[in-house]
Amino acid sequence: MNEQDLRQLLTVSVEDVLPSQPATASWERARRTRRTRRAVGAVALAVALIGGGTVAVLRPPANSPPDNPVAPTPTAEPTHADPVQRPPAELTFPPDPLARLSGPATVRLSERPVERALALYQPSDEESHANGPVRVLGNDGVVRSLDLVTLAPTRDAGGNEASAVKPGVLSPDGRWAAFAQTNELVMVDLVRPGVRRIPLDGYLELVVWAGNRVLVGGDNRTYAVERDSDAASTIDVSAWDVVAPDPAAGREAPLIEMVGERGGLKLRSRTALDGTVRSEQPVTSSALPSPYQINEFYGRGWLHGGRVASAVWITSGELDGAEGVAVLDSRTGAVAHVLDLGRDRSKGCCPVLGWDNMGAVLLRLDPDAVARWDPETGEITGVVRNLRGVVALAS
Numbered sequence: 001m002n003e004q005d006l007r008q009l010l011t012v013s014v015e016d017v018l019p020s021q022p023a024t025a026s027w028e029r030a031r032r033t034r035r036t037r038r039a040v041g042a043v044a045l046a047v048a049l050i051g052g053g054t055v056a057v058l059r060p061p062a063n064s065p066p067d068n069p070v071a072p073t074p075t076a077e078p079t080h081a082d083p084v085q086r087p088p089a090e091l092t093f094p095p096d097p098l099a100r101l102s103g104p105a106t107v108r109l110s111e112r113p114v115e116r117a118l119a120l121y122q123p124s125d126e127e128s129h130a131n132g133p134v135r136v137l138g139n140d141g142v143v144r145s146l147d148l149v150t151l152a153p154t155r156d157a158g159g160n161e162a163s164a165v166k167p168g169v170l171s172p173d174g175r176w177a178a179f180a181q182t183n184e185l186v187m188v189d190l191v192r193p194g195v196r197r198i199p200l201d202g203y204l205e206l207v208v209w210a211g212n213r214v215l216v217g218g219d220n221r222t223y224a225v226e227r228d229s230d231a232a233s234t235i236d237v238s239a240w241d242v243v244a245p246d247p248a249a250g251r252e253a254p255l256i257e258m259v260g261e262r263g264g265l266k267l268r269s270r271t272a273l274d275g276t277v278r279s280e281q282p283v284t285s286s287a288l289p290s291p292y293q294i295n296e297f298y299g300r301g302w303l304h305g306g307r308v309a310s311a312v313w314i315t316s317g318e319l320d321g322a323e324g325v326a327v328l329d330s331r332t333g334a335v336a337h338v339l340d341l342g343r344d345r346s347k348g349c350c351p352v353l354g355w356d357n358m359g360a361v362l363l364r365l366d367p368d369a370v371a372r373w374d375p376e377t378g379e380i381t382g383v384v385r386n387l388r389g390v391v392a393l394a395s
Helices: 003-009 027-040 097-102
Strands: 117-123 135-138 143-145 176-181 184-189 194-199 206-210 213-217 222-226 232-234 255-259 266-270 277-282 293-304 307-315 320-329 335-342 352-355 361-365 369-373 380-385 389-393
Touching (some): 097 117, 097 135, 097 380, 176 206, 184 222, 255 293, 255 307, 307 335, 320 361, 335 361, 352 389
Antiparallel strands (some): 117 135, 117 389, 135 143, 176 184, 206 213, 213 222, 222 232, 255 266, 266 277, 293 307, 307 320, 320 335, 361 369
């Protein structure tokens, strides 16, 4: 969100979040099945919650009663917080505009297009299957139903299915959504409502926006598709490992992959054009107190300037394999900060959702929360709670 958006939107209020529960998707399952693919050629499912981006303050819908304005939160000065941090026992939840996502859609997208979408949301059922109608939250605060296309779940060769709404499907400018489908990429124009279908071969599962291109694929093949045409070509990058680029970096910025397992984690830099390897940097944890170390990445990594954030499994002072979030220097591989989430959490609970425009990390906290973590100050606050389903945010 730019400064003009903030000036426009900081004068409005928000609603309370209706109680619900989140879907129980797991990137740990994705990582485990990826190892199985590499070992025996089987293919499995990965379901991810919540796409990356920033949380914006919304302007109320037209003809709605006036609200009390929300005062802007003062920006905290960096305090050079400890490299290892922990969330509080209880999060505080200031009012947040994403509460509108829990309400029903009031109009169809085809009837009232967005100027800019802030989020997509697909509710899940009691068994955590995200198969409800997709909602589109505009920067006007109106929730629309995505009536332009009916999306099938993504699937792999083994028949495992996942929601087509995943992290990365909403373009950073909030004008497009891209959905992986078997043998095709579906591009949805949210501003001038329309649908384009680009035929591609294979079981396509994941989407990442890289400038005005869409990277779509699975473990074995990734395509780069131009947003404004049907032009598509293969690119030597993994749709599972590639970090979501910083939207401000430009089309030619290198692509970064987070690869390897315990004892051999690396950041691999590839050219944006064809994925040629430029360099590799080992991930180092020398800034962390002993015995802390990063065991493995999971979920989508997200780049912001020179920093990359990802969910991780860690060795801590209490547990080998604890849940955590790490912030690394994308150029050197050095781990700068770790959020130690402790032992009493489900495996793969807490994927990173992106960065906000103030340099804080957005992440999932089980069982039912989205949180904001500022690694420079150590501040951790709640964003949304009791929201069951899959969310993708624009950056």
